[in-house]
Amino acid sequence: MHAPTIVEVVAVERSTPIHTTVSFDYPAPALPGQFVMVWLPGVDEIPMSLSRTGVRKAMVARVRGDATAALCALQVGDRIGIRGPYGRPFAVTRRRNVAVGGGTGMAPLLPLVRHGPPGTHWDLIVGGATKAELLYLDWAAAAVSDEGLDVTLHTATEDGSAGTRGYPTAIVEALLAKGGIDEVFACGPELLMFGAFQSCERHDVPLQASMERFMKCGFGICDACALSGYLTCLDGPVFDRPALRLMQEFGHSQRNAAGLPQGI
Amino acid sequence: MHTLPGDELPDELAGAVADPLLATTLGRLRLRNPIILASGFLGETGQSLVRCFAHGCGGVVTKSIGTLPRLGHANPTVVEVDGGLLNAIGLANPGMEHYRSELAAVRDAQVPGPIIGSIFGADPQEFSQLAKGMAAAGADALELNLSCPHVKGVGTEVGSDPRLVEQITAATTAAVSIPVFVKLSPNIADILPIAAAAVDGGAAGLTAINTVRGMAIDVRLRRPILSHGQGGLSGPAIRPVGVAAVFRIASHLQVPIMGVGGISCGADALEYLMAGAHAVQVGTALMDRGPLAFAHIATELRDFLRVEGFGKVSEVIGLAQGERP
Numbered sequence: 290m291h292a293p294t295i296v297e298v299v300a301v302e303r304s305t306p307i308h309t310t311v312s313f314d315y316p317a318p319a320l321p322g323q324f325v326m327v328w329l330p331g332v333d334e335i336p337m338s339l340s341r342t343g344v345r346k347a348m349v350a351r352v353r354g355d356a357t358a359a360l361c362a363l364q365v366g367d368r369i370g371i372r373g374p375y376g377r378p379f380a381v382t383r384r385r386n387v388a389v390g391g392g393t394g395m396a397p398l399l400p401l402v403r404h405g406p407p408g409t410h411w412d413l414i415v416g417g418a419t420k421a422e423l424l425y426l427d428w429a430a431a432a433v434s435d436e437g438l439d440v441t442l443h444t445a446t447e448d449g450s451a452g453t454r455g456y457p458t459a460i461v462e463a464l465l466a467k468g469g470i471d472e473v474f475a476c477g478p479e480l481l482m483f484g485a486f487q488s489c490e491r492h493d494v495p496l497q498a499s500m501e502r503f504m505k506c507g508f509g510i511c512d513a514c515a516l517s518g519y520l521t522c523l524d525g526p527v528f529d530r531p532a533l534r535l536m537q538e539f540g541h542s543q544r545n546a547a548g549l550p551q552g553i
Numbered sequence: 554m555h556t557l558p559g560d561e562l563p564d565e566l567a568g569a570v571a572d573p574l575l576a577t578t579l580g581r582l583r584l585r586n587p588i589i590l591a592s593g594f595l596g597e598t599g600q601s602l603v604r605c606f607a608h609g610c611g612g613v614v615t616k617s618i619g620t621l622p623r624l625g626h627a628n629p630t631v632v633e634v635d636g637g638l639l640n641a642i643g644l645a646n647p648g649m650e651h652y653r654s655e656l657a658a659v660r661d662a663q664v665p666g667p668i669i670g671s672i673f674g675a676d677p678q679e680f681s682q683l684a685k686g687m688a689a690a691g692a693d694a695l696e697l698n699l700s701c702p703h704v705k706g707v708g709t710e711v712g713s714d715p716r717l718v719e720q721i722t723a724a725t726t727a728a729v730s731i732p733v734f735v736k737l738s739p740n741i742a743d744i745l746p747i748a749a750a751a752v753d754g755g756a757a758g759l760t761a762i763n764t765v766r767g768m769a770i771d772v773r774l775r776r777p778i779l780s781h782g783q784g785g786l787s788g789p790a791i792r793p794v795g796v797a798a799v800f801r802i803a804s805h806l807q808v809p810i811m812g813v814g815g816i817s818c819g820a821d822a823l824e825y826l827m828a829g830a831h832a833v834q835v836g837t838a839l840m841d842r843g844p845l846a847f848a849h850i851a852t853e854l855r856d857f858l859r860v861e862g863f864g865k866v867s868e869v870i871g872l873a874q875g876e877r878p
């Protein structure tokens with residue numbers, strides 16, 4: 290039923306100075322890359338990726354406008370509405386993968402790396418403006434040591450306060466140039482994903498990228514999330530390289546709530 | 554017609570949507586099958602309309618387009634309820650100036666059926682301007698959405714005032730040479746006087762019905778779910794309302810009717826056709842049956858006609874009128 294289920298917030302955590310992780314119990318099975326529609330009563334209903342996909346689920350936001358501000362201001366015990374999960378998830382079918390995330394784009398990559406098939410190697414690239422804003426870096430570092438995941442951790446900051454100075458796409462390009470990478474998974478600002486796409490095209494490496502477009506229904510009837518003929522909510526949000534290649538709008542334009550194209 | 558990879562219909566469905574048994578006419582419009590996309594579904598962008606043809610529909614109605622871009626209501630704008638869907642999208646649309654380029658993309662794709670441009674406005678002047686825009690952009694016909702709030706009669710819709718309906722229809726038909734259909738709201742005591750007013754104004758045909766006013770309240774949050782409070786109900790719950798409306802109109806007026814409201818399968822489409830509709834529109838069924846809903850409904854309709862020994866789909870139009878109590 291595409292109607293909100295009311296859940297109570299069970300935990301709120303300041304994951305970085307600018308990112309808030311909100312947890313709630315919602316039993317519907319979900320896979321990394323899928324999203325839910327989150328009803329913030331009296332404010333808005335917005336799509337959010339899941340950063341935890343078990344019965345206890347979580348999402349992470351940064352304040353962009355009213356809805357994300359309300360989400361980040363939630364307190365334990367507050368009631369919100371959840372429907373979904375929706376959309377096509379990431380699919381891990383190869384062994385040596387790169388996962389590249391910028392900002393809240395880390396959300397679906399966390400469960401992706403954590404629940405990937407055993408024997409998968411990950412080069413995980415965490416990008417942000419500053420060291421303090423690198424999301425889930427502590428978790429990634431802990432996972433490498435405690436959970437025994439086969440992860441090589443890379444970081445990129447715009448100010449150079451940690452890891453490579455600049456954008457995480459530079460690391461993607463360097464890894465692909467070195468060779469031995471089977472597939473790339475990307476989530477984050479569109480220009481990050483577009484950069485990753487260009488590297489994957491250059492080196493002919495498969496890519497899955499999680500796209501964001503304005504959403505209303507979330508289940509494929511309203512056309513709000515139209516993306517060059519595809520529906521982001523139904524055909525995506527995770528798209529592979531052949532589909533991305535057909536999207537004239539990828540990296541260039543997105544539609545607002547009226548359906549009017551605007552620059553990225 | 555260009556299609557996205559993977560969008561080609563399986564042979565069985567492809568055969569049905571173009572089966573000569575289903576080929577029909579709607580006034581001057583020729584349809585490969587009588588299953589048409591309803592306004593407000595997948596019609597904000599030209600490329601999505603093209604894709605509906607790839608998925609088997611016989612024609613499309615665009616999203617309702619106004620003069621200026623409108624963001625519509627805040628989310629939640631849709632919520633599923635027992636028997637259907639409630640929505641208060643709030644006539645969000647990119648405005649006619651931009652929409653011309655969307656329709657150009659549909660024209661360029663050389664789709665196998667008519668594009669029916671839906672427009673909404675507040676008065677006859679605005680409707681006739683929009684009609685010219687749609688016609689210039691390449692629409693094969695128009696559908697007037699009269700459920701916009703009527704500025705003078707606060708709280709009521711344009712479509713509940715017979716004089717205004719006649720004036721708007723007359724102004725629009727005078728402005729363009731393509732056929733004009735008028736879409737009727739069920740939120741009125743008797744639909745017939747409005748239907749008659751549209752025909753008096755020169756409408757080539759009618760569409761019935763738009764959504765039925767409704768509301769859903771979340772009891773744990775003690776508030777309406779839609780941000781707008783009230784919304785419009787669509788889906789299976791409103792099918793009897795739509796069938797009754799089409800039956801009543803068809804028994805009094807001699808114009809082609811598009812039946813819409815709660816059609817999810819071939820048998821549902823047949824109810825409307827037998828009530829007197831010449832074609833049907835499908836919207837909410839996309840929720841449960843997905844993008845291939847058109848092709849599945851067309852296949853079920855074709856199979857019924859074969860089994861029952863009909864030679865073409867037009868033979869069933871109005872059959873139930875003979876059984877009038």
Ligand SMILES: Cc1cc2nc3c(=O)[nH]c(=O)nc-3n(C[C@H](O)[C@H](O)[C@H](O)COP(=O)(O)OP(=O)(O)OC[C@H]3O[C@@H](n4cnc5c(N)ncnc54)[C@H](O)[C@@H]3O)c2cc1C
Nearest residue numbers: 335336337338350351354355356357393396501502503504
């Ligand atoms: C599949 C998907 C997954 C997402 N996952 C996350 C996530 O994990 N964390 C996160 O912080 N953000 C995520 N977003 C983006 C998030 O939905 C928007 O940032 C949020 O809706 C902004 O609302 P606002 O009121 O705070 O900002 P506004 O000021 O209203 O808008 C800021 C921008 O956000 C976008 N936006 C606004 N409303 C919507 C909407 N209904 N649907 C889509 N985009 C919208 C628009 O681009 C707009 O320009 C995701 C979006 C999608 C489509």
Ligand SMILES: Cc1cc2nc3c(=O)[nH]c(=O)nc-3n(C[C@H](O)[C@H](O)[C@H](O)COP(=O)(O)O)c2cc1C
Nearest residue numbers: 591592593617640698762763787788814815836837
């Ligand atoms: C989300 C949504 C948006 C709609 N938008 C429009 C619209 O813009 N113009 C219009 O004339 N009807 C609109 N309708 C009404 C439909 O075209 C149709 O009349 C109604 O949904 C009944 O058909 P159905 O049960 O097959 O959905 C909308 C309906 C829904 C659910």
Ligand code: FES
Nearest residue numbers: 505507511512522
């Ligand atoms: S959000 Fe409505 S079709 Fe994707």
